[in-house]
Amino acid sequence: MPDLPGELRAMLHDRAELAPPAPAPARSLARRVRRRQSARLAAAVGGPVLAVVAVAGIATSALRPAERSIEPGRPGTDPWAFLETDDRYEFCDPPTENPDILVSVHRSEDKFAQGCVTARASAPMIQFSNGQDRPHDLQVRDEGGTVAFSFPAAPNISYADRIALAAGDYQLVCTLHETMRAQLVVR
Numbered sequence: 768m769p770d771l772p773g774e775l776r777a778m779l780h781d782r783a784e785l786a787p788p789a790p791a792p793a794r795s796l797a798r799r800v801r802r803r804q805s806a807r808l809a810a811a812v813g814g815p816v817l818a819v820v821a822v823a824g825i826a827t828s829a830l831r832p833a834e835r836s837i838e839p840g841r842p843g844t845d846p847w848a849f850l851e852t853d854d855r856y857e858f859c860d861p862p863t864e865n866p867d868i869l870v871s872v873h874r875s876e877d878k879f880a881q882g883c884v885t886a887r888a889s890a891p892m893i894q895f896s897n898g899q900d901r902p903h904d905l906q907v908r909d910e911g912g913t914v915a916f917s918f919p920a921a922p923n924i925s926y927a928d929r930i931a932l933a934a935g936d937y938q939l940v941c942t943l944h945e946t947m948r949a950q951l952v953v954r
């Protein structure tokens with residue numbers, strides 16, 4: 768009677784010798800495993816830490832609106848094509864499908880919802896909305912400080928009016944609050 772387990776062992780040993788070395792785990796797999804490990808570690812350290820991490824994450828995303836809203840471009844389209852490449856516009860959102868200039872007041876704070884609004888020089892209208900119970904107004908000032916357009920102060924309003932702005936950089940100002948300043952880039 769042949770020693771079956773012994774023979775099997777020998778065969779497997781030969782196979783192992785002949786087999787190519789096992790490939791190293793793919794980089795993405797390694798990253799995934801590391802992420803899972805650190806997630807487990809965080810869970811072990813405790814909920815409060817996780818909560819802080821989550822809040823920090825939200826705060827970071829709130830600070831970088833441009834990063835959040837850039838969508839993968841369709842082939843052959845570049846949402847930034849109308850702007851020359853310039854670090855000054857790093858935090859600008861690309862123009863929306865709506866051709867109007869859209870300016871809104873932050874939900875609760877004395878600031879505009881966006882730090883930088885982009886629009887095309889062909890924008891036919893400007894819309895301004897303030898959902899707060901506090902009044903805010905809007906001035907569009909050109910680079911020389913001249914008021915090119917304005918809406919009067921009011922609480923809970925939504926204005927729309929015709930506008931024709933030449934290409935250029937403008938400042939959006941609420942005259943009631945020093946902190947309310949934003950950039951308007953028209954191209």
Ligand SMILES: [Cu+2]
Pocket residue numbers: 877902903904941942943944947
């Ligand atoms: Cu204001």
